[in-house]
Amino acid sequence: MKKFISMIGICAFCILASYGCNHKQTALSEKGGIWAVYDRECRECHKASGKGSLIGRFIFKIPNFTNTKWQDNVSDSRLIISVANGKRKMPGYKGKLKDEEIVDLVKVCVRSFYPPQGQ
Numbered sequence: 001m002k003k004f005i006s007m008i009g010i011c012a013f014c015i016l017a018s019y020g021c022n023h024k025q026t027a028l029s030e031k032g033g034i035w036a037v038y039d040r041e042c043r044e045c046h047k048a049s050g051k052g053s054l055i056g057r058f059i060f061k062i063p064n065f066t067n068t069k070w071q072d073n074v075s076d077s078r079l080i081i082s083v084a085n086g087k088r089k090m091p092g093y094k095g096k097l098k099d100e101e102i103v104d105l106v107k108v109c110v111r112s113f114y115p116p117q118g119q
């Protein structure tokens, strides 16, 4: 009986989770894959636009991911290390997220805010 109840509990949890009982989710998650992680972990500070929250930009120096100069001057490896270990006001995600997720967050999400010329 106990097992049965916990089974129902787990099912209910899964259903709620997959139907987005998490109010913080936005349309970003609908892009799927790594974007759901960005939505959950990064959007609060970096925003769906990648420009960073207004206060964050002025006080915490959140970089504007849509800035061409910024994108040109930072390497993937530096960004991956920053996300993994944290940087000043940004928490580190090593251990919290998988290594592949941290790499994808940089290579897929952060870089997507800067489409190469001509696109």
Ligand code: HEC
Pocket (backbone or CB within 6 Å): 038, 041, 042, 043, 044, 045, 046, 056, 060, 061, 062, 063, 074, 078, 079, 082, 083, 087, 088, 089, 090, 091, 093, 105, 106, 110
């Ligand atoms: C609590 C707010 C906060 C959250 C959540 C957050 N960041 Fe940041 N992020 C910052 C701040 C502040 C900076 C600027 C750090 C600095 O240069 O002092 C930053 C900087 C960065 C940079 C640039 C690092 C560099 O070397 O210049 C990247 C890339 C980045 N964040 C990606 C992410 C990703 C990916 C996530 C989600 C896993 C995330 N951030 C979550 C606040 C946050």
